[in-house]
Amino acid sequence: MVRPHSQSFVYDEHDVTTMLDDISFIRESGAAGIVLGTLTDDAKVDTKTLEVLLQAAGSMNVTYHRAFDEIADQHEALQVLSAYPQINRILTSAGPRSALQSVEEMKALVHASAHTQITILAGAGLTVPGLAAFVEHTGVKEVHFGSALRKDGQYLRPIEPEKVQAAAKIIASFER
Template sequence: MILEVIATCMADAVTAEANGADRLELVTAITEGGLTPGIGLICQVVDAVSIPVFVMVRPHSRSFVYSEDDLATMAAEIEAVSESGAAGIVLGALTPQGQIDRQALDRLLPLTKGLQVTFHRAFDELEDQLEGLSILADYPQITRVLTSAGPGPALEAIPAMRRLVEASQGMPLTILAGSGLKVEGIADFIARTGVGEVHFGSAVRFGGNSLQPIDPVALRALTQSIHGTTRHSNSEKVNGNA
């Protein structure tokens, strides 16, 4: 079982690693769903921790539909991240019609230079997620999909999450379950969905507040809850720990 934790600063990163996180998603503007952090922070975090760091590449929070200028910004950010020592990036792009933006991916993914890529929760705006999964599987750079299996919290979409996990078998993709997960009941969620990776943000922060620091006690409780949970075979494909 792989536990990914959102970090917004150096203190988050160090605390997350010390208390059981297997991977970091490094962002700024967490209340807006996460935007690209500064390159200085990226380099500091990569140097400070030994676990993989995946960096959000998202130029604004208006939507997941990007202009030419937005794509140019994202391209420059990907190139900078690729030189930082980070293990991966987190991105997503949709067309105005709400479909996966293949043209954007065709432009951006060749710039990743061996970085793993997580397609983020833009995926949850798709009308047909199974079709979307098949499209993303065509891109070898994309190693996982962060999803709540729909527009609501992941805990409310257990059957849909299970379908995505089952559909991903045989694909070079791992389902990373996130959004609305809680420490309480996480073992049951894992057992019922078969996910091999989970993503936590506010639930491991003081008071469940996304603007507060990571709570070591809550994070340790989470790692203890999932400890010993059999890792789903899907997560063995690419676990982000290389």
């Protein structure tokens, strides 16, 4: 993830320089892609900064991260982001709530992204027991898990392989 700090998704010149250095290092390391997100002060996609970062990323795949969840008009933002061929995913909970609380919004984003190169990557608050119903209702094809796949649901605990396998099996059961 290319993110110079956790204060916000609005970046100044120093932040952008740091991000460019990080992207350079990541590219030189042979990574297939990066995760990033840029916003303006009024919570819209900062296309000026985004274009600078995408140029540095070259041919790497790009996931636009949960900065997307701070944008009021996500459908407009989806159209803006779809103009950049490198961006092939948006990691989102479809707004400020958890993905499980934003089922209808997620479904609408999946539908809106259908004729773009962007896949909606659902994340935040997903659980293995609720995954099948969530996928069935929203149509998402990819999910992102955090603590739900870790022992006792704690970020600092080890990942439990059986939970990963269970989630993967659920997603695979929806592949067409």
